[in-house]
Amino acid sequence: MHLDSRSRRRVLASLAALPLLANAQARPALLTRAIPSSGELLPVVGLGSWITFNVGRDPAARADCLDVMRQFFANGGRLIDSSPMYGSAQDVIGEAVSRLKPAQLFSADKVWIGSSEQGPAQVEASRKLWRAPRFDLLQVHNLLAWEAHLPLLLRMKREGRLRYVGITTSEGRRHADILKIMGSQPVDFVQVSYNVLDREVEQRILPLARERRIGVIVNRPFRQGELTQALAGKRLPGWAADIGCTSWAQVLLKFIVAHPAVTCAIPATSSVAHVRENMLAARGPLPDEALRRRIVQDVERLA
Template identity: 55%
Template sequence: MAGSAVAAGAGWPLAGVASERRQPHHKPIPSSGERIPVIGMGTWITFNVPQDPDTLAVRTRILETFFHRGGGMIDSSPMYGRAEAVVGHGLRELAHPEGVFSATKIWTRSTSTGRDQHAESRDLWGVDTLDLQQVHNLQNWEAHLETLRERREAGEVRYIGVTTSHGRRHDDLERILRREDLDFVQLTYNILDREAEQRLLPLARERGVAVIANRPFRRKALINQFAGDPLPDWAAEIECENWPQFLLKFIVSHPDVTCAIPATSVVAHMEENMGALYGPMPDAEMRRRMVAYVQDL
């Protein structure tokens, strides 16, 4: 794990500073300057569901809540079973809401299968151009990046990147970041898993690469771990009403993190998550207090 050093938030109201208007927080993609909401959504497990009408209706309501509350990036993968098809169904039901940022992955050791997955993802999402296509967990990453550059040149994808998860393969990711021209990297970062602060986040900033933080709750483990404990009184200074907002604001207040992608299968939990998109963000001192508080629980 990383030490207690944490960076300041930047470019938004900080703790103790009232917002003039309640606008959702956005950050720029360094390679283009395009700004995206700092809270996105993942689909691992939560959208890999039977495609019956009742189940699909719930997922569509989750998507509707996400967009209504200012969301943008939806992250998926062929690895996630039916998730891409379920996302595509919801987007069609909602008439492809303005602001959707489609992010998916290639997940295969086969170069030719990777091309097929890319084509199938466009079809499942119902889009001509994917906003972001990533190489999932670095599988066959050199060959797949060549495919993604070709598809970007053809106008089938706007941004490209690579992903890791569970804090694995950081040495490989560092080498790729130093060597390759990427728009995005995705890695695990949360209030307890902070190893990325030491090398990867500063390197991403240096290289002008956007960072997506996955496993923000360790697949609900952090929510369960802290659920029986109260939030500190000073959490009200950054308008945190619950643990999901506390944990997400810690992540996205890091100046080198562009977006976090929590996943949920419950509409009410989506409302909670999206609350982190609004209000003051913690500054460097409060981030240190947040880490110390959870370490003492």
């Protein structure tokens, strides 16, 4: 049978796609967790942008961030988190979104300004940087002027200009304030630091989140790289294969997202290899409570 050049290209393209299709079918399903206030499903691993996406106008660095986001979406990712505090990160994300046009993006940003009068202007400036019609989630960053900003965000939600409202902290000394707000305000999300070595939120914040049906986003899952660096070169224990892990980064993420109160962990990276590795932690089995205790013991011993 003779094929013209156009038909031949189609056949070759179809044959080239077969290994990709086979790999996609062989992969375990993407793990998701329901947002408690709505039931909407989110993949348990998202993408942070603190430091890693603050690259200014550097074309090469921006291209790296674009490739990271492309790989993130190709692996089923949805939630990307940023803030006005993160320098050029919002603009870097917005430029990439405008080029990639991902249908599944879940946009999470923050208001971070001490003046209540400037809150609306900052939110609008952030929206324009993201090139977004509206945000999915807005959070009061590190509780800065939360008494003023939280009513603004709740009003935006009532008016249909925002889907979810949250609060964040990366400081343990603010946990009492976080608990107070969780117990008295109708927030959809709380964002906190949580990892194998920093587990204070397990005591009160995570149980209250389950009780109050509040989603939990986890920042600093690797202690800004401290944990992965400390474990670099350390041999993975045999139990890692039982939960489908080939790296310590995947172990650390699976430890976090295995907690039933956690909705999504948001590791930040500017590496395509790392985002691919991180997204693999959103597939396959999660550790049970006994194995989570074993992970803590082994990391404390090795790190």
